[in-house]
Amino acid sequence: MSEHHNEHTHITPFKTHLLILGALIVLTIVTVAITWTNLGVWNTTAAMVIAGLKGTLVLFYFMHLKFDQKIYRVMVLLVLAVFAAVLILTFFDYLNR
Amino acid sequence: MPENTHGHPEPSYLEYQGKHKGLKAWIFSTDHKRIGLLYLYTILTFFGIGLLIGLLMKLELIAPGQTIMGPDTYNRFFTLHGVIMIFVVVIPGLPAVFGNFVMPIQIGAPDVAFPRLNLLSWWIYILGILLVLSSLLTGGGAPDTGWTFYAPYSFETGTNMLPAVLGAFTLGFSSILTGLNFIVTIHRMRAPGMSWFKMPLFPWALYGTGWIQLLATPVVGITLLMIVAERTLGIGFFDPDLGGDPILYQHLFWIYSHPAVYIMILPAMGAISEILPAFARKTIFGYRAIVISTLMIAFVGYFVWGHHMFTSGMSGTALYTFSLLTFIVAIPSAIKVFNWISTLHKASINVQTPFYWAISFIFVFMVGGLTGLILGSLATDVHVHDTAFVVGHFHYIVFGGTGFAFLGAMHYWFPKIYGRMYNARRANLGWLIFFIGFNALYSPMFYLGVAGMARRYYDYLPEFHSGNIISSIGAYVMATGLVIIVVNLILGARRGEKAEANPWGGKTLEWSVPSPPPLENFEKIPVVTREPYDYSA
Numbered sequence: 001m002s003e004h005h006n007e008h009t010h011i012t013p014f015k016t017h018l019l020i021l022g023a024l025i026v027l028t029i030v031t032v033a034i035t036w037t038n039l040g041v042w043n044t045t046a047a048m049v050i051a052g053l054k055g056t057l058v059l060f061y062f063m064h065l066k067f068d069q070k071i072y073r074v075m076v077l078l079v080l081a082v083f084a085a086v087l088i089l090t091f092f093d094y095l096n097r
Numbered sequence: 098m099p100e101n102t103h104g105h106p107e108p109s110y111l112e113y114q115g116k117h118k119g120l121k122a123w124i125f126s127t128d129h130k131r132i133g134l135l136y137l138y139t140i141l142t143f144f145g146i147g148l149l150i151g152l153l154m155k156l157e158l159i160a161p162g163q164t165i166m167g168p169d170t171y172n173r174f175f176t177l178h179g180v181i182m183i184f185v186v187v188i189p190g191l192p193a194v195f196g197n198f199v200m201p202i203q204i205g206a207p208d209v210a211f212p213r214l215n216l217l218s219w220w221i222y223i224l225g226i227l228l229v230l231s232s233l234l235t236g237g238g239a240p241d242t243g244w245t246f247y248a249p250y251s252f253e254t255g256t257n258m259l260p261a262v263l264g265a266f267t268l269g270f271s272s273i274l275t276g277l278n279f280i281v282t283i284h285r286m287r288a289p290g291m292s293w294f295k296m297p298l299f300p301w302a303l304y305g306t307g308w309i310q311l312l313a314t315p316v317v318g319i320t321l322l323m324i325v326a327e328r329t330l331g332i333g334f335f336d337p338d339l340g341g342d343p344i345l346y347q348h349l350f351w352i353y354s355h356p357a358v359y360i361m362i363l364p365a366m367g368a369i370s371e372i373l374p375a376f377a378r379k380t381i382f383g384y385r386a387i388v389i390s391t392l393m394i395a396f397v398g399y400f401v402w403g404h405h406m407f408t409s410g411m412s413g414t415a416l417y418t419f420s421l422l423t424f425i426v427a428i429p430s431a432i433k434v435f436n437w438i439s440t441l442h443k444a445s446i447n448v449q450t451p452f453y454w455a456i457s458f459i460f461v462f463m464v465g466g467l468t469g470l471i472l473g474s475l476a477t478d479v480h481v482h483d484t485a486f487v488v489g490h491f492h493y494i495v496f497g498g499t500g501f502a503f504l505g506a507m508h509y510w511f512p513k514i515y516g517r518m519y520n521a522r523r524a525n526l527g528w529l530i531f532f533i534g535f536n537a538l539y540s541p542m543f544y545l546g547v548a549g550m551a552r553r554y555y556d557y558l559p560e561f562h563s564g565n566i567i568s569s570i571g572a573y574v575m576a577t578g579l580v581i582i583v584v585n586l587i588l589g590a591r592r593g594e595k596a597e598a599n600p601w602g603g604k605t606l607e608w609s610v611p612s613p614p615p616l617e618n619f620e621k622i623p624v625v626t627r628e629p630y631d632y633s634a
Contacts, residue, residue, distance in 0.1 A: 097411075
């Protein structure tokens with residue numbers, strides 16, 4: 001196979017998984033709690049930042065991005081860049097109406 | 098014929114006896130070739146249904162006033178025609194049929210990376226079709242919104258939206274899984290020596306397509322679920338009374354559905370890039386330029402969706418940004434056309450049926466592409482938006498592009514798939530009648546659109562009569578050509594002459610295995626040392 005690498009399997013300790021699970025639960029509670037305070041236009045931003053943080057934790061630990069080859073991180077980043085570009089283009093409409 | 102370790106010739110995938118027999122040996126097979134054919138037969142069945150609906154609509158439009166159906170039936174017919182043709186036929190189209198059948202062999206692999214997932218994709222596809230069809234038989238009957246399900250009408254109509262929308266949602270999953278499977282297969286299972294730039298262009302096109310399927314399809318999935326939420330819970334995403342925005346629906350829908358056009362056309366371009374060098378008997382001109390333009394189309398294609406919404410009320414900044422980006426995406430498409438033409442320059446062309454399909458593809462694709470620029474320009478789009486012009490442009494690209502490439506690919510890979518040949522004279526006659534009928538059907542729409550005939554109406558003003566007569570007659574001429582083509586292929590598959598392993602003198606790996614190929618394609622995985630279209634030897 002043209003791209004055959006010597007791959008080793010990384011085994012994440014059980015404790016790390018539990019820690020990440022805990023962090024995700026805490027962040028979910030924060031997402032709910034934050035709705036009790038009115039942040040005005042920053043409401044959505046706060047929710048998105050927390051969701052982004054949770055997504056990153058899942059990607060890096062549960063989906064092993066942290067322990068994988070760099071190329072996968074680059075690929076995920078590219079996908080996020082496309083997503084960001086799509087959002088920005090949509091706002092070309094909304095911010096200029 | 099390759100021999101197994103016991104010295105017996107290995108049976109072809111058609112003869113191979115697994116643990117199941119009869120129909121079960123097909124619908125539970127994880128062999129990429131059998132799955133490709135499952136898709137082929139399903140797609141052809143639904144193409145037939147979609148075509149029949151289209152023919153009935155053309156009959157309705159043969160004269161002004163009500164001819165054979167009223168406005169409500171017509172509205173449901175064009176919705177069903179669109180949903181079936183887009184979600185069931187052209188989106189899976191070339192990737193699911195020829196991608197499955199040919200791509201693993203072209204890259205020197207025994208199968209795709211996830212054969213079971215591949216079979217699951219087909220089953221999910223069937224489930225999606227059943228859901229769409231259930232809308233016909235339950236509730237308020239087939240939806241009448243058009244295949245785009247535009248808000249706010251889609252959550253106000255009394256017709257049966259939910260099954261159709263959930264069906265399209267389910268079909269999306271099948272598409273995502275196929276895309277994922279192909280990306281992994283191409284990354285991980287290329288034969289030794291097949292570096293990225295030694296890979297044939299059809300797998301390259303499927304690679305670009307796979308990324309669009311993987312990244313864009315979830316957007317339409319969520320959008321369709323939003324319609325469901327809107328109809329059942331009245332949330333108000335798209336309802337201005339509740340703080341929503343109907344144009345947001347159009348953004349979300351086209352963020353997927355425009356890249357979806359490239360899901361349809363990229364594999365078509367890939368197939369044409371395979372056919373042309375085989376019949377020009379020389380290497381493709383500008384291999385790397387074609388690869389880069391494939392990736393560019395896949396990438397830039399994400400950012401042009403707004404050109405479907407020029408008259409919807411977007412901001413001026415968004416309008417000219419999307420218009421500019423639309424013009425940019427025309428560049429890689431044109432690069433491909435120039436490369437194909439240059440491949441033919443000074444070639445000693447072997448004129449056979451697949452070649453006719455390939456050159457007629459270039460013609461109809463150019464007509465579709467150039468009329469697309471008229472729609473991509475802000476000023477001219479205002480005049481022809483929502484007219485028959487759009488219908489003409491769309492069918493030249495989607496039916497002309499994907500359809501011609503599909504039929505070209507069918508005639509090209511047919512001997513490999515069935516191990517038999519079709520009758521070339523009948524195939525050429527079918528192509529000629531189809532080509533004449535196709536142009537008679539769709540070219541009057543450009544004139545009708547510029548003259549002001551709106552699309553999606555069962556009726557029109559008397560001054561549009563002559564154009565519609567030509568178009569309707571063209572539809573039936575085209576269908577006649579198609580009947581000749583399909584009958585000829587069925588006869589060929591059943592009792593055509595036995596085909597050689599490489600009847601066209603192709604250089605890619607699928608022509609190095611027997612016709613039809615054995616179960617795991619290669620006796621021994623090949624080592625690739627040459628360029629994919631090396632005709633010098």
